[in-house]
Amino acid sequence: MHSPYSIPVLHNTIRIMTPFLFAAIGGLFTELAGMLNIALEGLMLIGAFFSVIFTAFTGNLFLGLTLGILSSVLVALIFGWISLYLKANIFITGLATNLLAPGLTTVLAFQIFGNKGVIRFENIPNLTHITIPIIRRIPLLNDILSGHNFLVYLSWLTVIIAAIVIYETPFGLRLRATGLNPRAIESYGLKPRRIQLAAILISGFTCGLGGSMLSLEMGAFVPNLTAGRGWIALVAIYLGSKRPLGIVIASFVFALTESISNYVQGITSVPADFILATPYMVTLLAMIGWSVWQYYRAKE
Amino acid sequence: MREITKYYVESGVLANDRVSLEVKDNEIHALIGENGAGKSTLMKILYGLERADSGKILFRGKQVSITSPRDANALGIGMVQQHFRLIPQYTVTENVILGIEPTKRRILLDKGRARREVSAIAKKFSLNIDCSAPVGDLSVGQMQIVEIMKLLYRKASFLILDEPTSVLTRQEIDNLFGILKSFKKQGKTIVLITHKLDEVSEISERVTVLRHGKRVAVRDTSDTNPSELSRLMIGREVALHVERPELARGKPVYRLESITLREKGRNVPLLDRVTIEVHQHEIVGVAGVSGNGLSELEDVASGLRKVTEGHIFHNEEEITNLTSIELREMGLAYVPADRLFRGSSLQSSVTENMIICNHHYFIKRGILNGKKISQFVRELTEKYSIMGEPDVPIGTLSGGNIQKVILARELSSDTDFIIFAEPTWGLDVSSSEFVYRKIIELRSEGAGILLISSNLDEVMALSDTIVVMYKGRVVMYSENKPSLTKELIGEYMLGLRDDFREVQSVKDSRGVQS
Secondary structure, three states, X not given: OOOOOHHHHHHHHHHHHHHHHHHHHHHHHHHHOOOOOOOHHHHHHHHHHHHHHHHHHHOOHHHHHHHHHHHXXXXXXXXXXXXXXXXOOHHHHHHHHHHHHHHHHHHHHHHHHOOOOOEEOOOOOOOOEEOOOOOOOOHHHHHHHOOEEHHHHHXXXXXXXXXXXXXXXXXXXXXXXXXXXXXXXXXXXXXXXXXXXXXXXXXXXXXXXXXXXXXHHHOEEOOOOOOOHHXXXXXXXXXXXXXXXXXXXXXXXXXXXXXHHHHHHHHOOOOHXXXXXXXXXXXXXXXXXXXXXXXXXXXX | OEEEEEEEOOOOEEXXXXXXXXOOOOOXXXXXXXXXXXXXXXXXXXXXXOOOOEEEEEEXXXXXXXXXXXXXXXXXXXXXXXXXXXXXXXXXXXXXXXXXXXXXXXXXXXXXXXXHHHHHHHHHOOOOXXXXXXXXXXXXXXXXXXXXXXXXXXXXXXEEXXXXXXXXXXXXXXXXXXXXXXXXXXXXXXXXXXXXXXXXXHHOOXXXXXXXXXXXXXXXXXXXOHHHHHHHHHOOOOOOOOOOOOOOOOOEEEEEEEEEEOOOOOOOOOEEEEEEEEEOOEEEEEEOXXXXXXXXXXXXXXXXXXXXXXXXXXXXXXXXXXXXXXXXXXXXXXXXXXXXXXXXXXXXXHHHHHHOOOHHHHEEOOEEOHXXXXXXXXXXXXXXXXXXXXXXXXXXXXXXXXXXXXXXXXXXOOOOEEEEEOOOOOOOHHHHHHHHHHHHHXXXXXXXXXXXXXXXXXXXXXXXXXXXXXXXXXXEEEEOOOOOOHHHHHHHHOOOOOOHXXXXXXXXXXXXXX
């Protein structure tokens, strides 16, 4: 904590963590319902694109955000319907979603703005930044935790709500049971597919939020804006042992490496590409480490 | 239930043929019959898991329509199926409340109330169970109790239990029966599906007997006895006749010697010192009620499961615990009971299924010779009159045709010993006859055949030697003679007799007379 960089690095970590957190929490629902949802990445990108577009068109941040989220929920609905009711392999449909999202956003961007590259919007309102009153007097915490935009705090709230839904409601009980034994669920007179579809829609909702944060924060849309964050979120679900708190920790670690690499870029002569790759390498190493750990735990 | 009829189109089985069942309020009613007699189908119809083709259901005097378990639950009807439907990672309480969870403030789970309500049920019916333990940690007997608690929590007053004792130990059965008796005192009605006759007299007041999808008798338990029930269940007449030429048996080709099979965590062996010998020109039929070691015998004989003790010989060469590939190379063939998953690869084509074991004959320079294969397949398709194109997935064929493909494959290479397990299960009459003709043909050609079947008619019609298994042991081993009546074999199958030596002497004395 003595380096002059440590506080801004941590402050940024909290910000960077938010999209991971949103996507991973939504992915937790699908994971618990027994589905490997690789579409997180695509859903985030859809949310990122449409929320910034709609905000620019309407000039209203709240309306734009809502419509952006609805777009990714709609894509999630199609993805879920094809996977669950038309019985397509969910891995393939997830892959299709991930291929569709960059294609669709690029085509639409070109059609609307005649531009396949970065699209800047001048009229995007700044995301409201919030100061947390309680910790205002605590110097370190205030510097790190306070002063973020409202989506950051919404992501924390989402984690808490998700934990309550998963562990404290009938829906959560049924959701987890679906992942554990869908046939048993049927014998209880419940419909596993309906529960799974609900989980996919939830993941669409949170991925929409996570994607929106990326684009609205910059007031711009960049092709492939999500840059694999959906995939890292998927890894965070496993590293977090499929628990909300674990996911928070895993997301924090990924965000921290990204935040550090952003700073290190400016102060060393190590090639920037290499430094920017560190979050992905950390993901890879964490994944390998986790598998090894699981293997030995299973052996005991 | 009146005149219930259920025909399974896919398998062509008439599971229930105008079956009626009357259960009185507050009685324990036993529903008995052999495997495939239609007991489970009838109860699945009552519980809404299957729909009857015709007939009606009257419940407390009113005609009702039950199309799903939810409808049944609404009427207070609950069923424990043979295979548990539990979430092992969940606690007893969570398993019981799942689907109709108590809530507080409309959306939150009321865990306190759930715990209280579930323990209240446990207490009311004196069920000795730890409601906060994960179900996966419980014994099988306790899991059974959890299944029953699910029904009680749903306020079921009419309980159907499908062979609840098949996986329980004696103490667990006593415990379960104690619970069922206390249910009766509390005014509940119970239907118990079983094929164990001692249980019928132990617990039930009335008993309905099904045979081949028909109701054959209804009795007050006090007015009947196990041997009458056994006769009713199995029938007097052998319903099947197969022309079997007289043949002197040749030298032994296959011998199971004192085979014991144990499973971890089970005190009782699944197979207990089983000795069976098969000769050339001989069909040895092993009969038994399911759950008494037939499928384990199949697994061991086919090399899919290693024996714990004992030896297996093929032409005096030891083949104990060889893999199934090694057994095939020695000329053993195997037609499995589970023809859909073990016997064939459903998504693969008919051709691929036919050459899967012997494709090395068709390989030329590392590549499968398509011409030779299609010729081979065409020959077999004609010889076995298989209805189905060679290129379609085998899963699209009817059960009878799938079985023919498997037979064609298994019998296409030279073999002197074949295991047939439940070879006609679920097949229609003409396919069954085809299978029987084939088995007889193989016997005439000099092969030894081990026929493992829970269909006693089949065993009696085909076998030269009959073996009966009960609780993993051979309880009867005899030449197939007219003196060996269906009734007598039935009593061995159901565990009413355990005096093998006496039968042999009966057989021997008859042998001297004739």
